[in-house]
Amino acid sequence: MSHLRLKVEFGGGLELLFSNQRKHLVTVPPVVPQGNEGEGPADINFLVHWLKDNLLKERPELFIEGGTVRPGILVLVNDTDWELEGEGDYELKEGDEIVFISTLHGG
Amino acid sequence: MAPKSCALCRNAKAILRRPKTGQQICKDCFFRVFETEVHNTITEARLFKQGDSVAIGASGGKDSTVLAYVMKTLNERYQYGLNLFLLSIDEGITGYRDDSLETVKRNQQQYDMPLKILSYHELYGWTMDRVVSTIGKKNNCTFCGVFRRQALDRGAATLGVDHIVTGHNADDIAETVLMNIMRGDIARLGRCTAICTQGEDTIRRSKPFKYAYEKEIVMYAYFKKLDYFSTECIYSPDAYRGHARAFLKDLEAARPSAIIDIIHSGEAFEVKDEVRATQKAQQTCIRCGYMSSNDLCKACSLLEGLERGMSTAAITDKGRRKLEAQGPAPDNLRTIPYFHPPNSTITNDSPEQPQVND
Ligand code: SF4
Ligand SMILES: [Zn+2]
Ligand SMILES: [Zn+2]
Numbered sequence: 001m002s003h004l005r006l007k008v009e010f011g012g013g014l015e016l017l018f019s020n021q022r023k024h025l026v027t028v029p030p031v032v033p034q035g036n037e038g039e040g041p042a043d044i045n046f047l048v049h050w051l052k053d054n055l056l057k058e059r060p061e062l063f064i065e066g067g068t069v070r071p072g073i074l075v076l077v078n079d080t081d082w083e084l085e086g087e088g089d090y091e092l093k094e095g096d097e098i099v100f101i102s103t104l105h106g107g
Numbered sequence: 108m109a110p111k112s113c114a115l116c117r118n119a120k121a122i123l124r125r126p127k128t129g130q131q132i133c134k135d136c137f138f139r140v141f142e143t144e145v146h147n148t149i150t151e152a153r154l155f156k157q158g159d160s161v162a163i164g165a166s167g168g169k170d171s172t173v174l175a176y177v178m179k180t181l182n183e184r185y186q187y188g189l190n191l192f193l194l195s196i197d198e199g200i201t202g203y204r205d206d207s208l209e210t211v212k213r214n215q216q217q218y219d220m221p222l223k224i225l226s227y228h229e230l231y232g233w234t235m236d237r238v239v240s241t242i243g244k245k246n247n248c249t250f251c252g253v254f255r256r257q258a259l260d261r262g263a264a265t266l267g268v269d270h271i272v273t274g275h276n277a278d279d280i281a282e283t284v285l286m287n288i289m290r291g292d293i294a295r296l297g298r299c300t301a302i303c304t305q306g307e308d309t310i311r312r313s314k315p316f317k318y319a320y321e322k323e324i325v326m327y328a329y330f331k332k333l334d335y336f337s338t339e340c341i342y343s344p345d346a347y348r349g350h351a352r353a354f355l356k357d358l359e360a361a362r363p364s365a366i367i368d369i370i371h372s373g374e375a376f377e378v379k380d381e382v383r384a385t386q387k388a389q390q391t392c393i394r395c396g397y398m399s400s401n402d403l404c405k406a407c408s409l410l411e412g413l414e415r416g417m418s419t420a421a422i423t424d425k426g427r428r429k430l431e432a433q434g435p436a437p438d439n440l441r442t443i444p445y446f447h448p449p450n451s452t453i454t455n456d457s458p459e460q461p462q463v464n465d
Contacts, residue, residue: 011329011337012169012325012337013337013338013339016338070356071353071356071357071359071360072352072353072356074322074325074326074329076329079122079330080110080120080121080122081123081124081326083124084111084121084122084123084124084131099329101329102337103169103321103322103324103325104352
């Protein structure tokens with residue numbers, strides 16, 4: 001199976017942790033190891049770890065907490081609130097656009 | 108997962124789950140309910156009357172940018188008859204405020220509103236950069252907060268406005284309630300939830316976003332593609348507040364209604380008379396004419412400490428004794444220009460009084 005190509009965007013100050021660049025094109029494997037249960041489809045929680053390991057430049061604690069994004073970070077999947085899409089369990093598809101926006105930065 | 112349809116119009120695809128209600132709604136319904144709720148907050152609290160001049164405290168950040176956009180929209184849609192202004196305070200923080208002020212200047216063009224920028228430098232003779240290089244990163248937010256409050260009032264007085272609106276949202280207010288509980292500051296607890304205050308000054312201040320969740324403000328800015336600035340101040344904000352904020356976000360993740368519940372708890376605290384009695388009567392500062400509960404207002408005290416090289420003079424008792432031991436303030440001390448409040452007849456009327464003829 002070929003890799004999934006995704007568009008990832010950071011906003012609300014999160015881009016500062018990712019080389020101060022808002023938009024990134026990334027490719028991730030479609031099937032990934034999942035704990036002791038063997039393998040499973042790549043989901044957003046996998047993407048969050050992947051981004052931490054491959055793109056994040058500083059202060060991971062501002063992005064990731066307890067295996068998913070830190071509370072206060074909004075996530076959109078193809079311009080829809082991830083809360084309507086299964087949150088971290090959403091299974092990534094080719095061409096998906098995933099947006100992460102921090103609400104924690106100054107008003 | 109199959110796309111869900113909107114709980115309100117049952118037509119379009121839902122794009123957002125509302126933290127307040129759990130409802131799943133589409134983009135157009137989201138814009139409509141968000142704006143309508145702010146309108147309801149404004150009319151239920153009778154914040155404005157026809158012909159009022161209102162300054163929007165604009166920092167270039169998400170909340171005040173969305174507030175400026177929504178105030179403009181509602182003013183036109185419901186014919187509030189308000190004259191709207193943008194008022195920005197330039198604290199003088201290189202790499203932070205100078206960039207965010209560029210955003211405010213773009214907002215001025217985009218929203219077609221007059222903009223007034225007032226700097227700490229012109230008002231106090233000190234930028235925050237210089238304050239921090241003098242006193243370090245301790246207490247800097249105390250200076251900055253006191254200076255900002257007075258600067259906003261003075262900027263508003265120059266614009267001749269009756270009213271300042273700020274972008275404080277439900278999450279901010281819940282956070283302040285928690286902070287006041289943790290500090291044991293019961294007198295402030297009820298007051299900090301008030302939608303409109305007329306505290307140390309004669310200019311009304313209110314928070315039209317009091318019931319608006321931060322999540323919805325950020326989503327609104329995202330879907331409307333509003334231009335805002337989001338960088339943390341380089342002089343590390345209050346770490347204690349940061350903990351309160353993180354704690355609140357954890358609570359909200361577990362149960363979104365926590366935000367509104369905390370605000371309601373704050374509102375339910377009735378401040379007993381004896382607590383209130385310890386809040387001193389208001390007078391005007393003998394040096395600059397600004398409202399004050401002592402001879403000198405807080406800004407004048409802080410400024411004198413800075414000018415005389417004893418920055419803790421207005422913060423600790425020890426610092427004040429040291430300053431007093433050095434004798435009275437020298438004649439050539441830098442002071443703040445004299446303040447002439449907009450409605451110079453200060454009466455004892457309750458804050459609701461100006462609403463009578465609406
Ligand atoms: S974090 Fe402190 S110093 Fe920076 S703008 Fe806010 S109050 Fe001022
Ligand atoms: Zn709808
Ligand atoms: Zn004064």
